[in-house]
Amino acid sequence: MNLVVFNIHNYINNIASSLKNKNEFIYLENEKDYDAIYFVLKGEVTLESNFDTLERKARTYHTGEFFGEYEFLNHIPRVYSARVTSDFAKIGILDREYFIRLSRNNPIFLHDLLMASLYRLSELNDLVQKSTQTIDLIFQQYIRKNSGDANG
Numbered sequence: 001m002n003l004v005v006f007n008i009h010n011y012i013n014n015i016a017s018s019l020k021n022k023n024e025f026i027y028l029e030n031e032k033d034y035d036a037i038y039f040v041l042k043g044e045v046t047l048e049s050n051f052d053t054l055e056r057k058a059r060t061y062h063t064g065e066f067f068g069e070y071e072f073l074n075h076i077p078r079v080y081s082a083r084v085t086s087d088f089a090k091i092g093i094l095d096r097e098y099f100i101r102l103s104r105n106n107p108i109f110l111h112d113l114l115m116a117s118l119y120r121l122s123e124l125n126d127l128v129q130k131s132t133q134t135i136d137l138i139f140q141q142y143i144r145k146n147s148g149d150a151n152g
Contacts, residue, residue: 011102011109016093017041026082026091027068033078034071035096040064043089047080060085069117072096 020026020043027033029049038045040061047058047067058080061067071078094102103110 011106011112012039012092012094015039015098016095018091018093020084020089020091022084022087024084026084027078029078029081031078034075036068037066037072037094037099038068038082039066039092039094041090041092043084043091044086045082045089045091046085047082049080066094066116069113072099073117 026038026045040063042063044060044062045067046060049056049058059067067082068078070076
């Protein structure tokens with residue numbers, strides 16, 4: 001478990017929680033539910049998208065991790081649907097009011113949340129770089145193959 005994520009959990013002992021069963025949604029893609037960050041207190045949650053009727057899994061979160069901060073902080077509709085993929089999950093709900101109160105009383109919480117978000121961005125950046133390299137390689141192979149066909 002990432003130490004930054006663990007530090008965030010030190011601040012959320014008193015947040016509301018909800019029990020969800022397998023395949024139950026916490027929120028849906030494009031839903032204008034951007035007033036909470038969710039914590040997986042127990043279980044597993046997968047973020048997924050149904051773009052062009054193809055289900056795509058973005059990431060799976062396990063006990064001790066949180067999700068939904070991107071939409072919360074940017075005040076935008078949900079980018080993905082969040083669905084329970086374990087037999088059940090206990091989900092902590094950090095609403096905007098408690099978030100503001102917590103931020104005022106303990107600014108270190110904001111620092112830890114920022115650090116966790118930056119860590120995720122760096123993971124995403126690494127993934128984009130690897131994907132770009134793969135696409136470049138495939139494109140170069142395609143060009144070599146087709147330039148050989150044009151000359152022959």
